[in-house]
Amino acid sequence: MKIVWEKWSWTMLTLLILFSLGAGLWVATKKIDYTWRWNRVPQYFVYHNEDAQTVPFDARVTKIEQGRESATVTVISENDVTETFVVDTNEVAVSVDEDLFEGDTIGYTLEWRAGPLLVGLWTTLWLSAAASVLGLIIGLITGLCRVSTNTTLRQLSVFYIEIIRGTPLLVQIFIFYFFLGTVLDISRIVAGISALAIFAGAYVAEIIRAGIQSIPKGQMEAARSLGMNVPQAMIHIILPQAFKRTLPPLAGQFISLIKDSSLVSVIAITDLTKSGREVITSTFATFEIWFVVAFLYLLLTSVLSQVIAWVERRLAVSD
């Protein structure tokens, strides 16, 4: 009981500190001349798009059939060509027997469209996912080369890892886009994903190497003593155990990758960060949008860490 009470009071202190930080921030922003316009933000997630339906020729409206959600408008041209248009029930702009000229609006169809922030979020998501999968494959191969008995494979993997870890990702992205993009004629999106994947691969390789080396030597010996060759022992014995041990650091690496993917906005890939900047240029809601962008990244990364925590619990059955 005492312990529960103690924990509760400390939690209250945490909340108090967080609250006063927030209040301080609020007071500080009050002092500067900034008008918060949170109401402008939602339309950049989804918006109602009005699509105008127009007649392609001079015509007369012959019939309007009102449905529950949509209305069908039939028109006839001077040459007796009939055509029908479907618009939303409440958006019919003509009446029966009305004469229309080419280009007149018959009505509107409304539909929900994803706004730039949602599109950007989706781009960031699949960009990071593609780079993660590729990075994992590259890292796995490099990690295996790193622990290989073959000197050339070992040296090549060290060479790759050192170069990638020793240079900034931003510079790598520029080199991939401007140099390799030009030489190999690859698109910006391919350049962006490759740069991220190769960057992540170097770190994943070191994580995998550490994982493999952390498995006791006796495991490989036991597998070999049963007649397995090295690839069989790796696939069935060493890698499954190494994978389990490396899951936490791998999760950290992929969370970093999601965040690092914001750098591809410099080569004009419209990811979440670039979308945010574009929205700001049209709304001037600088503060709000950056907060929203930060929150969306946080959403992606926390979902990923939850998923990995779930996988970790699943794998813990043999502990």
Next chain:
Amino acid sequence: MIKTVDLKKTFIGRGQTVHAVDGVSAHIKPSEVVVIIGPSGSGKSTYLRCLNGLETLSSGHIIIDGVDLSDRKTDLNLVRREVGMVFQQFNLFPHKSVLQNIVLAQQVVRKRKTEEAEEKARMLLKKVGIPEKEHEYPIRLSGGQQQRVAIARALAMDPKVMLFDEPTSALDPEMVGEVLEVMKQLAREGMTMVVVTHEMGFAREVADRVLFMDQGKLVEEGTPEHFFTAPQEERTKAFLRQVL
């Protein structure tokens, strides 16, 4: 069955060279139980590990069932499936259940069907006395149970020879008996066995022949009666005085 000719294994470390096995020649006949004893660091474990190629030879020959392991053309994986090995630290696969531990190599190496492999695994688990543990993970078993699973895992490959590398040294004293019992049963069934151990009782009771190694050399060999009652070499006598 197994023949070693002037076997040498040298470890070269920082500025010093260790002759772990220094010219051991021995001949192990089919169905023979050979126990190797000796002080720690005498090279007996290294010698055993050479027998299934876990250590590469520095020089000499090992001929198992007519196949020369030191020949570069020999596929060690083919030899190893005929030579079972039991380790001091059990080395069960912690991410696999007991049954999977025994089934895996049968499927991967022997290409047996799942039902056949599982049937064999259950039969062997019964033989080592823990049929009820098939779905447990190794971590939940006692040391003695883990070592019995390890023996079953090796036996599942239908080896012609079984090598035991101090199989009871990592066990709590009350569990030594159950593992030795399984080994005795195996010996009675006519399995060819090479056992490195400190269990003098086991050597006396089960061994057909005892080899005494010291400083990488085979010092003395003989039947248990001869070895324990009338050792010839001074080093053997000194060792026996300490352990008996």
